[in-house]
Amino acid sequence: MPELPEAETIVQGLAGPVTGQEIQGARILKADVIQGGASAFRNGVLGRSIRQVSRRGKNIVLTLDDAHRLVVNLGMSGRLLHRSHQDPSPPPTHPAVIMELGHGETLVYHDVRRFGRLHLMDAPTYGDWSAGLGPEPLGPRFTAPRLAADLARSVSPIRSWLLDQRRVVGVGNIYANEALHRARIHPQVPASRIPSSAVPALHRSIRKVLRDAIRARGTTLRDYRTAQGDQGSYGTQLRVYGREGEPCHRCRESIQRIVFGNRSAFLCPGCQPPPEE
DNA sequence: CGTGCCCCCTGTCAGC
DNA sequence: TGCTGACAGGGGGCAC
Numbered sequence: 001m002p003e004l005p006e007a008e009t010i011v012q013g014l015a016g017p018v019t020g021q022e023i024q025g026a027r028i029l030k031a032d033v034i035q036g037g038a039s040a041f042r043n044g045v046l047g048r049s050i051r052q053v054s055r056r057g058k059n060i061v062l063t064l065d066d067a068h069r070l071v072v073n074l075g076m077s078g079r080l081l082h083r084s085h086q087d088p089s090p091p092p093t094h095p096a097v098i099m100e101l102g103h104g105e106t107l108v109y110h111d112v113r114r115f116g117r118l119h120l121m122d123a124p125t126y127g128d129w130s131a132g133l134g135p136e137p138l139g140p141r142f143t144a145p146r147l148a149a150d151l152a153r154s155v156s157p158i159r160s161w162l163l164d165q166r167r168v169v170g171v172g173n174i175y176a177n178e179a180l181h182r183a184r185i186h187p188q189v190p191a192s193r194i195p196s197s198a199v200p201a202l203h204r205s206i207r208k209v210l211r212d213a214i215r216a217r218g219t220t221l222r223d224y225r226t227a228q229g230d231q232g233s234y235g236t237q238l239r240v241y242g243r244e245g246e247p248c249h250r251c252r253e254s255i256q257r258i259v260f261g262n263r264s265a266f267l268c269p270g271c272q273p274p275p276e277e
Numbered sequence: 278c279g280t281g282c283c284c285c286c287t288g289t290c291a292g293c
Numbered sequence: 294t295g296c297t298g299a300c301a302g303g304g305g306g307c308a309c
Contacts, residue, residue, distance in 0.1 A: 002302055032286095058303080075303055077287080094287085113286045115303060156280065165304080172302050222289080224302065241302095262282065264300080282308090291299085 002074045004137065004170025005213035006224050006232065007055045010080050013227030014060070015053040017082045018107055022049045023064075025100030033096045033111060035119035044068060044120045045099065056130055057169025069126040075115030077223040081108045089229050112223065134168040137206050142168060144203040151191040151199065158194060159187035160261050162206075171206065174219055174241045177266045179205040181240045186272040187258075187265040193275065212237065240266040 002010075023045045031038040045064070052063040060080055062070040072080055081092060085104025097109040097118060109118060121129060135141040147168075154161055161167055162176040171179070180187050182205035185194060194202065218224055218232030221242070225231065239249055243266060244257040253270035 006302070073303075075286095076301065078303095111286095112288065113301090113303095115285065115287095117304095154279080160281085163303085174302055219302070221302065260281095262284095263303095280309090282306105284306090285304095287301100289300090291297105293296085 003172035006218035009217045011055045021101040027098040030096035035117045067123045071119045073117045077113040078116030079110040082227045144200045148199040154191040157188045161191040177241045178209045189275045
């Protein structure tokens with residue numbers, strides 16, 4: 001579910017409320033979301049303070065005062081919610097982990113499908129993990145020349161390439177499809193067959209879609225919520241994702257849905273010609 | 278090694 | 294109304 005814009009929005013909503021707070025209690029209701037064992041997790045977080053809230057790709061990273069990192073991957077349906085004592089909103093329906101912060105405040109990991117994971121890492125482990133991921137698409141190391149060089153080394157369909165977090169982080173199925181439509185590239189074009197002249201447009205499209213989605217506080221299709229439980233509004237700006245049969249805003253042709261790599265891809269057959277042969 | 282396919286799990290919705 | 298199957302923002306594991 002949540003891609004970079006959703007994770008970024010959660011980080012922005014969480015930083016103020018939880019930075020500096022001590023984790024005074026940890027109730028693990030669904031142990032299968034904890035990577036590496038529930039008791040090690042509980043022992044590792046109890047009594048620690050949250051020093052910083054940040055993000056690596058789609059993952060939310062809580063840096064603790066002993067330099068350990070609590071990495072939260074939201075999977076398809078995960079939410080990371082800050083709740084205060086007098087919170088008027090109804091209590092979460094599928095809490096998996098509840099961390100108590102004192103003053104009646106809680107940090108709740110909520111996940112219906114439980115594809116998400118909470119992983120407590122020591123500093124070296126975090127470094128290794130992060131080093132295995134691709135560049136941040138909104139960061140300085142993600143440049144059009146680097147993208148062109150990286151694309152040239154893979155025969156994967158470009159949509160699959162964009163979803164691979166070792167290549168570039170943070171792009172998921174919604175924003176991959178949106179960026180490819182803007183760049184007028186068919187999702188099944190092999191990465192290495194994208195002409196270098198087309199790479200700057202793809203680079204620009206990826207960054208624009210992600211930035212615009214952050215501004216809209218993400219896309220809520222069903223499960224995603226901000227740290228305060230609110231919905232994101234980028235759904236109204238989607239040009240292809242979920243619009244099968246509706247007209248392309250550019251050329252009025254009917255948006256198509258195709259399936260490969262076990263996932264739906266959405267495209268405009270007028271704007272995004274299929275790869276030859 | 279790179280690539281593609283299956284599966285993890287629960288909920289919702291369309292079609293019958 | 295209720296059943297069945299398809300499908301859903303992700304990613305790990307495994308076969309080739």
